[in-house]
Amino acid sequence: MKKVAVIGAGSWGTALAMVLADNGHDVRLWGRRKEQIDEINHQKTNSKYLPGITLPSQIKGHYILADAVKDTEIILLVVPTKAMRETVQELKLIISRDVTVIHASKGIEPGTHKRISEIIEEEFTGSNFLKHVVVLSGPSHAEEVSKHQPTTVTVSSKSEQASELAQDLFFNQYFRVYTNPDLIGVEIGGALKNIIALVCGLTEGLGLGDNTKAAIMTRGLTEIARIGMALGANPMTFAGLSGLGDLIVTCTSIHSRNYRAGQLLGQGKTLEEVLDTMGMVVEGIRTTKATYELAKQINVEMPITNALYKVLFEQLSPKEATGELMGRVKKHEVERLPTDLLQADFKED
Numbered sequence: 370m371k372k373v374a375v376i377g378a379g380s381w382g383t384a385l386a387m388v389l390a391d392n393g394h395d396v397r398l399w400g401r402r403k404e405q406i407d408e409i410n411h412q413k414t415n416s417k418y419l420p421g422i423t424l425p426s427q428i429k430g431h432y433i434l435a436d437a438v439k440d441t442e443i444i445l446l447v448v449p450t451k452a453m454r455e456t457v458q459e460l461k462l463i464i465s466r467d468v469t470v471i472h473a474s475k476g477i478e479p480g481t482h483k484r485i486s487e488i489i490e491e492e493f494t495g496s497n498f499l500k501h502v503v504v505l506s507g508p509s510h511a512e513e514v515s516k517h518q519p520t521t522v523t524v525s526s527k528s529e530q531a532s533e534l535a536q537d538l539f540f541n542q543y544f545r546v547y548t549n550p551d552l553i554g555v556e557i558g559g560a561l562k563n564i565i566a567l568v569c570g571l572t573e574g575l576g577l578g579d580n581t582k583a584a585i586m587t588r589g590l591t592e593i594a595r596i597g598m599a600l601g602a603n604p605m606t607f608a609g610l611s612g613l614g615d616l617i618v619t620c621t622s623i624h625s626r627n628y629r630a631g632q633l634l635g636q637g638k639t640l641e642e643v644l645d646t647m648g649m650v651v652e653g654i655r656t657t658k659a660t661y662e663l664a665k666q667i668n669v670e671m672p673i674t675n676a677l678y679k680v681l682f683e684q685l686s687p688k689e690a691t692g693e694l695m696g697r698v699k700k701h702e703v704e705r706l707p708t709d710l711l712q713a714d715f716k717e718d
């Protein structure tokens with residue numbers, strides 16, 4: 370049994386806290402609002418984020434961060450990407466023992482273009498207490514995990530030992546956890562699929578059909594893999610759970626906030642109206658900005674991301690964006706892998 374502090378009591382933090390409690394761990398769930406934590410402790414519900422679900426009694430809610438992390442050696446960070454940096458800054462001030470930090474958030478930070486594990490490592494600079502950082506990612510809607518529906522995810526870290534620790538922590542009969550050493554690929558796949566889900570939702574809102582969605586998902590995966598490889602990821606990761614798997618679950622499900630936000634945009638709502646309606650985090654919006662900036666900086670072609678950026682931030686209409694995407698110059702479909710990857714993958718040939 371491990372003591373685990375789950376930081377972030379939204380849908381995903383709460384669902385993961387349930388998995389950990391089902392696995393017999395001592396789980397503290399931190400949220401910033403006292404009334405929400407009172408509800409978690411007394412009613413055993415988190416009605417805003419997981420309506421209709423009863424939480425296991427072992428989950429203990431906290432609204433004071435220091436109480437949640439007291440004596441824990443494992444911290445699970447599940448706040449939205451925009452709150453990640455300030456949350457880690459606060460944690461760094463109160464942690465006084467070695468910790469392994471697992472994060473399960475999906476985003477890239479605008480401005481710095483950092484992945485979440487990079488933000489965590491950067492903010493812990495100067496502290497001796499951070500042992501390892503692990504990411505948990507993959508096709509996993511909180512609503513379905515909280516109902517024990519069979520789900521598969523991947524964990525990744527620079528440390529194999531830390532990946533295996535996270536695998537053991539979460540693994541059970543309804544939550545199957547794989548390891549993958551490609552930290553960059555796992556984080557990039559999880560973050561960037563939200564861009565593509567927004568666009569798939571947009572096509573639905575515009576009244577377009579399945580051909581268009583298949584095109585967006587397939588060409589979207591190509592551009593995720595393209596930037597991922599430019600950043601050092603293993604291309605095979607994008608065919609796995611944190612790539613194709615998460616793309617499918619997010620681009621085809623009404624549970625997805627990114628998909629739903631896209632749908633509303635396609636129906637003609639403004640970005641502001643969409644954000645007001647959602648009441649939950651839509652990570653793809655800031656990640657579109659971050660990825661657009663990063664792709665430009667490192668000169669990677671990402672036409673779908675660029676088109677969404679213009680719709681979100683430059684008032685291009687979705688119809689005009691569709692026209693721009695369809696009117697691009699003719700191309701080959703399949704890109705060549707860099708020679709060194711080919712050599713690494715096919716040594717025996």
Ligand SMILES: NC(=O)C1=CN([C@@H]2O[C@H](COP(=O)(O)OP(=O)(O)OC[C@H]3O[C@@H](n4cnc5c(N)ncnc54)[C@H](OP(=O)(O)O)[C@@H]3O)[C@@H](O)[C@H]2O)C=CC1
Pocket residue numbers: 377378379380381382400401402418447448449450451452456473474475476509510511512648649650652
């Ligand atoms: N939901 C899902 O199925 C999945 C989500 N994820 C990822 O998990 C991360 C968290 O998402 P999710 O739980 O779904 O989000 P939700 O929208 O369900 O909940 C957001 C949570 O973050 C809290 N929060 C918002 N702003 C801040 C802040 N500035 N400081 C501290 N806490 C804050 C909210 O608190 P409050 O209520 O007080 O506003 C709430 O607890 C995202 O990166 C998402 O992509 C990954 C896989 C699955």
Ligand SMILES: O=C(CO)COP(=O)(O)O
Pocket residue numbers: 475507508509510563566615618619624625626627628650651652
């Ligand atoms: O990441 C998710 C499922 O794997 C959840 O996606 P949304 O944030 O779009 O709901």
